[in-house]
Amino acid sequence: MPEELYLNNMNLKKFEAKVVSVTDGKFIILNQTVFYPKSGGVANDEGVLKKDSEIYNVVYVGKFGGKVSHEVDKTGLCVGDKVIGELDWIRRFKLMRYHTAVHVVSGIFYKNLGVKITGGDISIDQGRVDFNLEHFDRNEIEKQIKECNDIIQKDYPVEVYYMDRAEVEIDPDLTKLAKGFPKNIKTVRIVDIKGFDRQPDGGCHVSSLKEIGKIQISKLINKGKNNRRLYITLE
Numbered sequence: 001m002p003e004e005l006y007l008n009n010m011n012l013k014k015f016e017a018k019v020v021s022v023t024d025g026k027f028i029i030l031n032q033t034v035f036y037p038k039s040g041g042v043a044n045d046e047g048v049l050k051k052d053s054e055i056y057n058v059v060y061v062g063k064f065g066g067k068v069s070h071e072v073d074k075t076g077l078c079v080g081d082k083v084i085g086e087l088d089w090i091r092r093f094k095l096m097r098y099h100t101a102v103h104v105v106s107g108i109f110y111k112n113l114g115v116k117i118t119g120g121d122i123s124i125d126q127g128r129v130d131f132n133l134e135h136f137d138r139n140e141i142e143k144q145i146k147e148c149n150d151i152i153q154k155d156y157p158v159e160v161y162y163m164d165r166a167e168v169e170i171d172p173d174l175t176k177l178a179k180g181f182p183k184n185i186k187t188v189r190i191v192d193i194k195g196f197d198r199q200p201d202g203g204c205h206v207s208s209l210k211e212i213g214k215i216q217i218s219k220l221i222n223k224g225k226n227n228r229r230l231y232i233t234l235e
């Protein structure tokens with residue numbers, strides 16, 4: 001199983017790895033990686049793989065059959081090659097900021113409105129949160145976002161750790177989200193905004209809330225009580 005280094009070190013930008021498989025010349029699996037694959041509604045990392053003086057741009061990263069596959073822009077890499085991988089950190093940092101911002105929004109919506117987040121999408125220039133809400137009121141949502149920004153100003157640290165699945169399943173804060181984990185998962189990665197919100201999560205986050213900046217509503221779409229959509233941008 002190739003090691004996904006980003007799970008335990010979200011600030012790692014550069015790493016050494018070995019090519020373990022190449023498909024169609026351009027889809028590369030490494031023995032370890034810091035590249036986050038597109039998953040959980042979060043966009044993938046980009047960056048480069050370097051072999052000697054040759055640079056291969058990583059244009060897409062996905063997870064297939066449990067393995068992180070790096071799509072590069074040209075052929076030439078072979079099984080056994082040693083490469084240096086480097087993230088496009090500007091892109092990654094934006095994704096981390098948006099991802100943590102979405103956790104703050106879902107935390108506030110859950111605490112204050114009892115609202116369930118039904119979906120979302122995170123890219124480098126916006127975050128989308130889908131939710132169910134009986135009574136839709138734009139002023140109410142604006143009030144909640146203001147509260148999100150107050151929480152961000154408190155600059156809580158964000159921590160990552162693992163919990164036993166059994167423990168997660170009896171934790172009322174985590175239970176509703178723990179459903180749907182594949183049966184073979186024994187330990188669950190938790191992203192904990194200390195003192196505010198915990199979620200089972202496989203993604204990358206900033207290490208304290210002020211790194212997010214300020215959340216702004218860019219669009220609010222009302223498609224009926226089971227389909228509200230909030231788009232946010234960060235200042």
Ligand SMILES: [Zn+2]
Pocket residue numbers: 099103199201202203
């Ligand atoms: Zn998340």
